[in-house]
Amino acid sequence: xxxxxxxxxRVDQLTTGYQDPVVFDANFHIGSGKLTALIGPNGCGKSTxxxxxxxxxxxxxxxxxxxxxxxxxxxxxxxARQLALLPQGPIAPEGxxxxxxxxxxxxxxxxxxxxxxxxDEAAVQEALSMTDTVELADRPVSxxxxxxxxxxxxxxxxxxxxxxxxxxxxxxxxxxxxxxxxLNLLTSLAHDHGRTLVVVLHELNMAAAFADHLIxxxxxxxxxxxxxxxxxxxxxxxxVFNLDAQILRDPYSGRLMCVPTQVPHHTTPAADxxxxxxxxx
Amino acid sequence: MNRTQAYSASGLxxxxxxxxxxxxxxxxxxxxxxxxxxxxxxxxxxxEGQFNHIIVRDLRLPRALIAALVGASLAVAGAxxxxxxxxxxxxxxxxxxxxxxxxxAVLALSVFxxxxxxxxxxxxxxxxxxxxxxxxxVASRAPGGAxxxxxxxxxxxLSAFFAAIISVLHLLxxxxxxxxxxxxxxxxxxxxxxxxxxxxxxxxxxLAAAIVLxxxxxxxxxxxxxxxxxxxxxxxxxAQLLLCVVVLTASSVAMAGPLGFIGLVIPHxxxxxxxxxxxxxxxxxxLFGAAYxxxxxxxxxxxxxxxxxxxxxxxxxxxxxxxxxxxxxxxN
Numbered sequence: 278x279x280x281x282x283x284x285x286x287r288v289d290q291l292t293t294g295y296q297d298p299v300v301f302d303a304n305f306h307i308g309s310g311k312l313t314a315l316i317g318p319n320g321c322g323k324s325t326x327x328x329x330x331x332x333x334x335x336x337x338x339x340x341x342x343x344x345x346x347x348x349x350x351x352x353x354x355x356x357a358r359q360l361a362l363l364p365q366g367p368i369a370p371e372g373x374x375x376x377x378x379x380x381x382x383x384x385x386x387x388x389x390x391x392x393x394x395x396x397d398e399a400a401v402q403e404a405l406s407m408t409d410t411v412e413l414a415d416r417p418v419s420x421x422x423x424x425x426x427x428x429x430x431x432x433x434x435x436x437x438x439x440x441x442x443x444x445x446x447x448x449x450x451x452x453x454x455x456x457x458x459x460l461n462l463l464t465s466l467a468h469d470h471g472r473t474l475v476v477v478l479h480e481l482n483m484a485a486a487f488a489d490h491l492i493x494x495x496x497x498x499x500x501x502x503x504x505x506x507x508x509x510x511x512x513x514x515x516x517v518f519n520l521d522a523q524i525l526r527d528p529y530s531g532r533l534m535c536v537p538t539q540v541p542h543h544t545t546p547a548a549d550x551x552x553x554x555x556x557x558x
Numbered sequence: 559m560n561r562t563q564a565y566s567a568s569g570l571x572x573x574x575x576x577x578x579x580x581x582x583x584x585x586x587x588x589x590x591x592x593x594x595x596x597x598x599x600x601x602x603x604x605x606e607g608q609f610n611h612i613i614v615r616d617l618r619l620p621r622a623l624i625a626a627l628v629g630a631s632l633a634v635a636g637a638x639x640x641x642x643x644x645x646x647x648x649x650x651x652x653x654x655x656x657x658x659x660x661x662x663a664v665l666a667l668s669v670f671x672x673x674x675x676x677x678x679x680x681x682x683x684x685x686x687x688x689x690x691x692x693x694x695x696v697a698s699r700a701p702g703g704a705x706x707x708x709x710x711x712x713x714x715x716l717s718a719f720f721a722a723i724i725s726v727l728h729l730l731x732x733x734x735x736x737x738x739x740x741x742x743x744x745x746x747x748x749x750x751x752x753x754x755x756x757x758x759x760x761x762x763x764x765l766a767a768a769i770v771l772x773x774x775x776x777x778x779x780x781x782x783x784x785x786x787x788x789x790x791x792x793x794x795x796x797a798q799l800l801l802c803v804v805v806l807t808a809s810s811v812a813m814a815g816p817l818g819f820i821g822l823v824i825p826h827x828x829x830x831x832x833x834x835x836x837x838x839x840x841x842x843x844x845l846f847g848a849a850y851x852x853x854x855x856x857x858x859x860x861x862x863x864x865x866x867x868x869x870x871x872x873x874x875x876x877x878x879x880x881x882x883x884x885x886x887x888x889x890n
Binding site: 332333361374385 | 644770773774776777779780781782783784786787788789790791829833834835
């Protein structure tokens with residue numbers, strides 16, 4: 278594994294959006310080597326915030342700090358060697374093979390006179406094997422299933438070899454099994470390879486199960502942030518998502534999960550199912 | 559360098575070989591057919607006393623060079639347009655450049671009563687540039703600014719408008735039209751080297767820029783956000799690429815009139831063989847475009863000998879079935 282320097286990413290009094298601001302006065306820093314999940318109801322501004330952290334959008338006020346300097350003042354190619362982005366629903370040109378797609382991640386490391394180096398080749402190979410896509414390398418991306426395709430896109434941002442990786446809803450529209458595989462891959466990138474990941478997630482239980490740090494947003498403002506054990510509470514789910522839910526602790530993983538209370542009651546619990554412990558808020 | 563790249567690099571050499579063969583074939587065809595050997599001799603052992611050598615070098619070579627350069631320029635311009643707009647139907651004509659060049663030529667000859675056609679290349683290039691500026695101005699006033707979509711839409715609208723004006727002028731002034739008929743469908747005939755000198759630097763700059771910028775076209779074809787994430791300055795790079803398209807198209811129109819179809823068909827043909835990475839699509843489009851227009855121009859001079867058909871008619875006649883074939887084979 279290539280050694281990646283520790284990178285500090287911080288959002289400082291940030292207001293951003295399109296013509297009109299959508300995110301207001303956001304303040305937080307991202308822990309290195311951790312998986313941070315941005316969650317919130319539809320339209321709360323979590324994707325907008327991520328886009329501003331990836332310099333797709335400019336701040337209206339405040340700033341994003343990457344390695345002690347304003348991210349939006351740094352040359353974009355320089356930033357691309359520090360921070361990678363996987364946008365929501367990326368498009369692969371028809372006919373592009375997986376290897377060619379992953380090779381695009383090397384763009385910020387190349388120049389007119391340095392077109393394709395041994396490091397580029399090694400980075401692509403490493404990204405393919407980390408995402409378990411080596412066997413798919415010569416197939417066209419458009420011929421793959423949703424989960425395989427998403428692994429290839431993750432391989433592309435990995436080939437970029439940046440300390441920070443931002444992902445916008447990488448698990449949306451995927452089967453639960455595929456979601457779990459992808460989130461395990463992302464967790465291992467953070468914990469075993471020291472990458473810093475910021476992920477916009479839709480699934481609350483997935484976020485609670487996999488994230489080291491949760492940031493909850495509502496109406497463009499940060500509502501709560503912290504370890505899932507601290508902030509994945511009944512009150513927060515009610516106030517941020519307007520969701521009435523029980524918070525349970527899974528006896529196997531020790532992770533929290535929520536079950537909406539407005540579901541039909543089942544009177545006789547099956548005997549072989551371990552009963553989750555109800556966590557009182 | 560991995561295997562596919564080595565393959566592509568040797569493929570490029572092969573493509574260059576095909577262009578050279580097409581060039582020799584092109585030089586051998588004409589009012590008087592010459593054997594390939596004589597054509598090669600005219601370059602390798604030039605003999606001033608040999609009339610055939612003079613024919614090849616002074617009369618036929620300019621036409622062959624123009625066909626090769628125009629073919630390469632239009633194919634590259636089309637590939638760039640398709641990549642930047644992510645629209646497989648995009649080609650240089652879509653930005654209104656071809657129609658602008660045609661309108662300028664027609665106006666010059668009918669309304670301003672220009673007597674000779676020697677200034678036609680310059681007028682056509684100016685027309686193409688003015689059309690580009692007009693299309694850009696209209697598109698940049700759309701909400702969201704000059705995006706590829708608004709540029710394509712305003713280009714299509716203005717093309718239709720220019721075509722309508724040309725038709726009106728046609729009805730009013732039949733005579734000018736007879737004089738311009740050959741030029742308006744596109745032709746590489748009757749140009750000499752002095753005219754090529756004007757367009758050549760622009761074409762070479764445009765082609766070189768396209769090859770240098772090609773890797774970022776692949777990134778742009780994956781969507782703006784992905785490209786921005788890879789460190790590409792989106793707005794600036796798109797402006798550079800569109801400028802490249804305008805330069806290549808305007809200098810081609812100046813040499814050969816509004817030749818259609820090459821910019822549309824050649825990039826698709828290239829994709830069938832080498833895939834979707836613009837690092838390779840751009841140089842291959844240049845080679846295939848050059849070989850295609852050379853071949854088409856040979857056919858244009860062969861079918862009704864000793865007369866010839868305007869090259870622009872053959873590009874469309876061959877291009878249309880080729881495109882239909884491509885559509886079918888891609889759908890399968």
